[in-house]
Amino acid sequence: MPAGNVSLEKEKLKIIPHVIVIGAGSTGSATAHDLALRGLRVTVIERGEVAFGTTGRNHCLLHSGGRYCVTDRESAIECIDENMILRKIMPDLLELNDGLFVALTEADLAFKERFLEGCAACHIPATEISVKQALAIEPFLNPKILAAVRVPDGVFEPFRFCLAFLATARENGAAVRTYSEVTDLVCSGKNVTGVKILDHRTGQKETLNADLIVNAAGPWAGEIAAKAEVSVPEIPTAGVMVALDCRLNNMVLNRLNKPSDGDIVVPQRATSVIGTTSWKVDDPDLITIPAEHVERMITQGEQLMPAVRNVPMRAKMAVARPLIAVGGTEARDVSRTFECFDHARDGMNGFVTIAGGKTTTARAMAQKVADIVCRKLDVAAECRTRDTLLVSYRLFFQQADPRNGSSVRSGQNRSFQRSGVNEHA
């Protein structure tokens, strides 16, 4: 059993503050885990299933940071640190076969020195391996590559990534309410004091009060923030990914150059996922996938692995990512790092938004938010998520959700949970 709550004397001193986290993506799940571990009472509100939004349709790349070590060092360092921590707290939820940055053109080759230098600067362990060796390890790699550098990339499965965090949070007393949509924020004067919820399973409305509300709604964070008349400088930026009908590689394959479209192929179970592109969208709920973006994925992927051309597509998907606007530049160079907005400075207290970042850095984002939340609620509890092993993701669906009468009634005698069937077989 992971570490328990705050010691008992503290509880007697004052009632435990209640924090509502909106959104059960990677950020929301990690934040719920961090806050629950620090002894706060946490309720996660998610309008769909866990990882229903951005985190679900994910490139699943456990970044080593190599991709950003030249253009965005801050983000690169965050990635490599988190990469190493995730290997400790969720060891059995990762494919750890490392990754390769491969050079295809002279320009790529020229980039190699800056790349190795960047990796060294960001303490990313990067070793160059011979082309022959690279082709032996990854037989479907383009035989015409000029150089290959090995980095500690990995692969996670986003749905279970979030479930593991949330299951651990629940073990520490958090409540997770899926299929519950935040229809409005309850504000009294300059304070956000609660949320209005519509439970789509019953159609019932409910108001839930809290001492503080964390807005981790990803590309929808702007929509949620607008309900408290504050804004978030976030541009929902969609990206297309294409999954192949087979797994062509074991290591993550990256193009050795500055980040560009479709320059990464990530293996995942029995498929390889090519990604990604980026264009601004205004409605993250309904993104039509432009055909030329899909074709671009195939042509880019084909350069890394020629076999991509004659493997049928298993699926194609697009999702909006909550990138933070840095002076309105072109969507690609928007900083990949994350930002925590304490809306007290916009005149609305008790409301914090967390945006940007990547799933790989979810734990670090959660730590930053939790530090701010604990400071605002004067809870003196340090972050312990760096070395707290997460419980099995499978527990998430077995933990009784108080309102959802159907799931396992824990502690009952050996009665088998009713797994009946629906009327319309």
Added chain:
Amino acid sequence: MPKVPLQIFRYKAGEPSRYDTCTVDIPDSAHVIDAIDAAWAVHDPSLTFRRACHHSSCGSCAIRINGVEKLPCVTKLSDVWDGRTPLRLDPLRNFPVVSDLVVDISSFFQRMSAADMAITCEAEAFLPFTVDSFAVAALERKAVELPEDFSRFNRFEQCIECGICMSACPTMAADDRFLGPAGLAAIYQARHKTDDPKKVEHLLGLADGEHGVWRCHSAFECTEACPQAVDPAGKIMALRRELIARRFSKMWGK
């Protein structure tokens, strides 16, 4: 952009279940999940359904399309829609329905926890690795050499715990205590991934009961329905062969 008519099973707590019909505009190269997304985003945000990864890796979106269990994220619209009749979408069978297309899978994950199958396993020593051998028949296999400091490459298990086999299995319909195809296949997988005799004893003991492998009546619907070619029925039968052999050797003291 064709107009796809959908007939979606709807159920909210306390109300009688019904079917809602709506039409969605999606390209004909789309997948069924895109139709459900459109129905939710355009027509009715109260429609509850599950999805996450969109490429058959998370296993959350399994439903029945025209009565047959499928993953809507990798089911092409053109494979299931004849261009006219509405596409009927139902939740999985053999699970209590929580709301619309969402079913309660807590008992399913109890079974999977009991099997305690690690989600990663050793990657094959060749590539490509696929669950759809027809699709990649053209690609010839190539061997994979491991880097010196690597004892093995790993990958996530084929089974994505989507529950499709549990919905297809006739015994699952009737027996709450039956471990089910996914549970038994996970026991098989866990049994072959450990060499600790005590764990093997425990796993085989789990499978040997009245509601374990002996409740399977060779319908093979699970193997037919599995989108990830896990072949649960084959694994159940292999477990049986081992249990029978163990029994005979115990009887004759081999």
Added chain:
Amino acid sequence: MIENPFTEEPKPTSAWLWQVFTGVGLVILLGLHFIANHFVAKGGLRDFAEVVAYLRNPVILCLEVLFLLCVTTHALLGVRAILLDFGLSEQTERRLDRVLKVVGALTVVYGLAVTFMVIR
């Protein structure tokens, strides 16, 4: 932690194995029974005298008794498999097993009684 009923090792069972043994046995015994009574016998049916002569042959008698045992076991195991689908509780299941054993015993006793009354 939540108590997970599926983690307990159940009592091993060989009901299905008996079902298969008796099943394979039946294929043979029923085959013989069929040939003896519907192909060998003229006109496909045995009249009273032929039945008596048939049962008086000790080999046939043994086979017929074995056949009776096999078919009763197999039939009742089949019925049990179907009834188990009604999701009975453990102790109802035990009660069902007892009832079926009694029915089986009665059937065999009845069969033997008729056979011996005929041979006498």
Added chain:
Amino acid sequence: MAILDSRRVSRAGRWVDVRHRRLGMWAYALNRITGIGLVVYLYLHLCILSLLTRGQSAWDSFVSLARSPFYLALDVILLAGILIHGLNGLRIALTGCGIGAGAQKAIFTMLMIVSAIALAVAALKIFHI
């Protein structure tokens, strides 16, 4: 929160509904239907045998009745049930012990063809006499 759950009886009878299902489920349903039929026949058959204890006239009059075409037709149906249940039973025995699980559909199809031929031959023989 109320969830939608079927009653026990409808769940126990679910195997009858073979819509959208494949060959294996047909075999399962056929096996059960023929099985139930054979159990009924078994006890019917045992009851009729008690006529033997009432002497020759009772049995022989039954035998003459059993020769009528209506009873012969019933016999053909009975034989069909026996062939389907028996041969499919062999498939279940084989695959159920881990032998030929991969080829279960082929085994089933082949066995059903065999049973169809055997039934035809037997029917000819029965009505021909």
